[in-house]
Amino acid sequence: xxxxxxxxxxxxxxxxxxxxxxxxxxxxxxxxxxxxxxxxxxxxxxxxxxxxxxxxxxxxxxxxxxxxxxxxxxxxxxxxxxxxxxxxxxxxxxxxxxxxxxxxxxxxxxxxxxxxxxxxxxxxxxxxxxxxxxxxxxxxxxxxxxxxxxxxxxx
Numbered sequence: 001x002x003x004x005x006x007x008x009x010x011x012x013x014x015x016x017x018x019x020x021x022x023x024x025x026x027x028x029x030x031x032x033x034x035x036x037x038x039x040x041x042x043x044x045x046x047x048x049x050x051x052x053x054x055x056x057x058x059x060x061x062x063x064x065x066x067x068x069x070x071x072x073x074x075x076x077x078x079x080x081x082x083x084x085x086x087x088x089x090x091x092x093x094x095x096x097x098x099x100x101x102x103x104x105x106x107x108x109x110x111x112x113x114x115x116x117x118x119x120x121x122x123x124x125x126x127x128x129x130x131x132x133x134x135x136x137x138x139x140x141x142x143x144x145x146x147x148x149x150x151x152x153x154x155x
Contacts, residue, residue: 016095022079023086031087035079039072065116096137103130 018038026034050058085094107130113119 019082019086019095020091022083023091026083026087031080031083034083035076038079039075042075093141096141100134100137103133 022034022038025037029037082094082098085097088094089097107122107126109115109117110120111122
């Protein structure tokens with residue numbers, strides 16, 4: 001479980017860093033070019049690492065539902081939407097909305113058992129957790145009213 005937490009934390013950090021890098025690339029080129037560069041470099045890096053670490057096993061494909069092979073197409077949507085969202089909303093606003101959307105969708109898919117996932121019951125505890133997380137994101141982005149100072153002391 002600890003390793004899963006560490007990997008999830010690393011993924012979140014890497015996504016944030018990648019978003020900032022993608023935004024800088026997008027300042028120089030179009031969103032579509034940014035997406036092609038990001039996914040193209042990811043393909044090359046994955047191919048090299050796969051061959052290096054797995055050898056010929058890397059090219060062994062197991063049985064899977066045909067539509068799952070198209071997940072890379074979803075990556076095009078992810079990168080394009082995040083890059084454009086950051087450009088329009090700013091990094092922290094866009095990422096906050098992405099996080100809330102990910103949580104809501106993950107809860108929904110878990111609860112319904114979609115895409116071959118094991119059904120995980122939606123509980124009151126999960127609803128409260130999602131509400132607290134989303135409320136925290138809203139509070140994080142809340143701006144004080146004109147002339148009002150934000151309190152800096154904890155107590």
